[in-house]
Each structure stands twice: as structure tokens, then as C-alpha cells.
Amino acid sequence: MSWSKKDYDDIPGTYVFDGRRAAMGWPLNKMCMSLNEEAQREELRQDVEGYCRKFDMSDEQIQAVKDLDALAMLRLGGNIYYMAKLAGAYKLSVQDVGAQMRGITVEEFKDMLLKQGQEEV
């Protein structure tokens, strides 16, 4: 069994959500999908490990969720749209998560967005 090389593999800092990632991330993304319900979000917040175990997530995936470590989740097959539901459970915005993945502050991240909008083209 092997995964073929892809022409998008060389795009820096980008985790294209293909079959390989979907297979790897299945339990993590399934847990995230369950967070569409507020009752489930509350259950997660009360007991992260216990909640994640119900979905047969790997120890690394559970640790990444405990740490709210977005890059670790991406590397373990997380899909950003499903991860956004996890972020929502903790009232984190896409900019909070984006800044974390870039390794900069949220202010720096917002400033970077503004600068790209102001570029002369």
C-alpha cells in the first residue's frame, strides 16, 4: 500500500486535504463534526480526553486537541473546516488559529492581512 506523490506537495505551509489526510484524520474530524451541537461542545470542554476517546482518536490526536495545537492537528489529518468547529467550542476565531499556525500574534496576523490588501498591483 502506498500513496502517490502529488504536484501540490511542494506548496509551502499547505496541507491539501486529500485521501491520505482524510484517512489519517478520520476519527479526529469525526469528533470535530460532532461539535455542531452545543451539548457536545460542553461535554468536550468538561472532559477532553474522555470525549475524544469515544471517537477512537489516536493518543497524538488527543494530545493535539488538548493543546489546541492546530498545526499538529493538520499533520495528523485534521481538516480546517472541521477544526473550525473545535475552535468555535473555545470561542477562538479563524484569525486566532491562523496566527497560532504562523507563529505570530493575532495583531501581527491582522496587520499582515491588511498589508496584503493594501498592496499596489
Added chain:
Amino acid sequence: MATLVGGITSSHIPAVGIATSKRLFDDPYWKPFFDGYIPIREWMVKVKPDVVVSVYNDHGLNFFLDQVPTFSIGAAQYYDNADEGWGLKTMPPVPGDVELSWHIIENLIKDEFDLTMCQEMKVDHGLIVPLQVIWPDADEWPVKVVPVAVNTVQHPTPSAKRCFDLGTSLGNAIRSYDEDLKVVVFGTGGMSHQLQGERAGFINKRFDLDFMDKFVDRYEELTALTTTDLVREAGSEGVELIMWLMMRGALGDNVDLLHSNYHAPISNTGSGVMLLEPAD
């Protein structure tokens, strides 16, 4: 017969829905974005379309990764909105047009575009936000909607060319519907943005403006883009631009550009709104 009266491109990002609910129309951050919708709202008042066929993608409300249809279409009386995980305000159900949905399904499948048919379908921000920003004062939605959902989440996603070709068939189906209806097609999502990875926050203004320029009458240069081209140039979530091309396909070769506005950033994205009418 039904008339395809126009096509509109619009961002569908959740932050726009929140800002619309809070009526931040004159807020300095939002004003350049919302002002871009004034001509769209005026056109809606003038033209009064009956139905919107909205090309959008689901982000994990109706579909999960257990079953991912590449193309799907709603055929319901109503489409419910629901909590997507952030505890946002749930919007009123969107009325459908069952007969038009089935007319489109029959014609698309006859043309060998084999869509998944959905008699029950929840619609998320991808469909709701463009309605919200265009009709911010509506107590109930003033149009019926036929949702056409495109997979832009699970790769491989359909090609730009495939979406355009399906759009061509969609346009033919709408124009052959035996009912005096005015139909407008929305192409939602985009433009450049990347939510994930160390490249999160990537916006490509040059690419976006070039895309809008070519969208009117050099669309063949856009349908030639591969998924990898789009990920590279428009960011991983910028592949949503394939949905614009489905709308463009529906309008036919010749169009008049009535309005165009670009603004970046809005949240993490470049936002483009365009209004086109089919030309003879």
C-alpha cells in the same frame, strides 16, 4: 419560459454574516465591502428575480466526510439552517422551488452531469451569507432558492473546466423551464484565502483582480487552471473560485458587466462581488 436574468459573485464568509446581523455597514473596516453590494441591492429591487440558483459549498453542516458528493442539488420545499459549531444565530429556513429543482436535475443528468439529489438538505453559511448581505432587511427571504452544492473540501475537488461545463448545462436547463420566472445564478465563495498551515492568512490580490478581469470574456484562461494552480495562487481555500466558473458557464458566451468591486482583506479573504447580465 424562464429567463436567466443575471449572475452574481459573492463572498460567503461567516464574518460577513455576523457583520450584516450587527449592521456594521458604515464601520470603517466594513464600509468598502458593504458599499460594493449597494448596486446589487438596487438591481434586485429593479429586476425582482423569483428564484436564485446558488452555487456554494457545504462546510460540514449537511455533509460530513463519510459521504462526499462532488455535485449535489436540493429538491426540497424548505432548506433549514442550523448551528455549525460556533453558536451563531440560526437564520430562517430558505424556501425552495421543487419543480424547478427537478427540471434542472432531469436536464443535467440527460447532459451526463450526474448529481446527487437531496430532498432534505441543511444549508450553511456558504448559501446563507450571500442572501443575508444582499437582503439584510428581509424578515423572510424574498426569493426561492435552488441550492447546488460543490465539493471544495475533500480533494480531489472537481476541475474548473468541469464546473464551467456543468454551469453551461445548468443555464440551458434554466432557460428551457416552462414557467415565467426570473432566475439569477449566484457563484459564491473565494476569492484568495488560506485558513490552514504555516501559510494561513495568504491573500493574493494580484491574482484576484486578474481573475475578475478575465471572468467577463476571457474565462477560458480561468477554466484552464488546475486545482493545484488554484491552491498555489489563490490559497488552499481559494479553490472555491471553481463555483464562480459554474455561474459563468450558466450565463453563456456574451455578458455585460454591470458592476464589480474588490476589497481585501475581509476576515482572511479577498472579496470580489460582480454583477453580470447575459448579452444577446
